Amino acid sequence: MTITQLARKTVRELTPYQSARRLGGNGDIWLNANESPFVNEYNINLAGLNRYSECQPPELINAYADYAGVEPQQVLTSRGADEGIELIIKAFCEPNCDSILYCPPTYGMYAISAETNGVKANVVPLTPEWQLDLNAIATNLDNVKVVFACSPNNPTGNLLARKDIISLLEMTTDKALVVIDEAYIDFSLQDSVKDLLATYPHLVILRTLSKAFALAGLRCGFTLANSDIIDILLKVIAPYPVPVPVTEIAVQALSAAGRARTKFQVLDLCANRAYLQAGLSMLAGVTVFDGYGNYLLVKFSDADKLFNTLWTSGIILRRSPIENCIRISVGNRDECEKTLAFIRSQLQQ
């Protein structure tokens, strides 16, 4: 057998996530991965690295619980929200038997984590308004153990209607978990559904420090859920998932000073988002969809052509699978001005 043949069939057939990093590019302006433009400073103490870290460092769990307004028993930390997705599927879905359900266009990792684990996926597209298609979900719940929904949704940018999330929770009671991916909720904190944890024992919420907290490289995410679910996830998590320096930095990011800084940076990015939206909306043939995260989905008449011209000119954006749409991450004001000016010059030729 060749090495390739030794790999599991599902892995041989898998197309890995086309992350912005993997796609490469040679840019001056990187607005393709919804990263923060802010580079913040932290102090790291290098003593104590000879010891293993705690699986769930209490100071980190307590800091995030305080930020999110939940109990520490309702928080699990992992290597990014992506590991949270993986753990949920691993712990709740029997391979070759159970399914997840997700609603495209949305984040790609739900499908990829399911496939990697030999778990099938029921695909129920969002409505034309990019909301949950509750009737279609209701008729596709056979064998579904986990429903994934993302709000603000990546890549469309809209929030899911709270009443629809409640309907989804009602129809899945005692049947399946409902995972609401709130990776971008810090840009719209009042729209979190974390208060629903008190009513629905099968609700799970994913959070991350990668976006608003400007720590994509740190790899620190959180799963919020009732303690029954957290205890099950703790059975399948790696023994030492959180490196000691990660805890140190994350705790500083979640301190009062760190939170105040994030709040200021979120306001700054929201202003830049409004600037980009206003400027792009004025261009003929361009539609900008309202976005609640640190990115905008924008429709052009020939997105491929524009995307490629931008790419070769060093402005790296993200091509979305939605027809003629490009996702633009909100950078600093200079990056937004340059990107807008370049697009304007291209469309006016």
Ligand SMILES: *Cc1c(COP(=O)(O)O)cnc(C)c1O
């Ligand atoms: C970025 C992103 C994540 C992953 O976050 P990490 O914490 O960096 O793993 C999860 N969900 C959505 C919708 C995202 O856009």
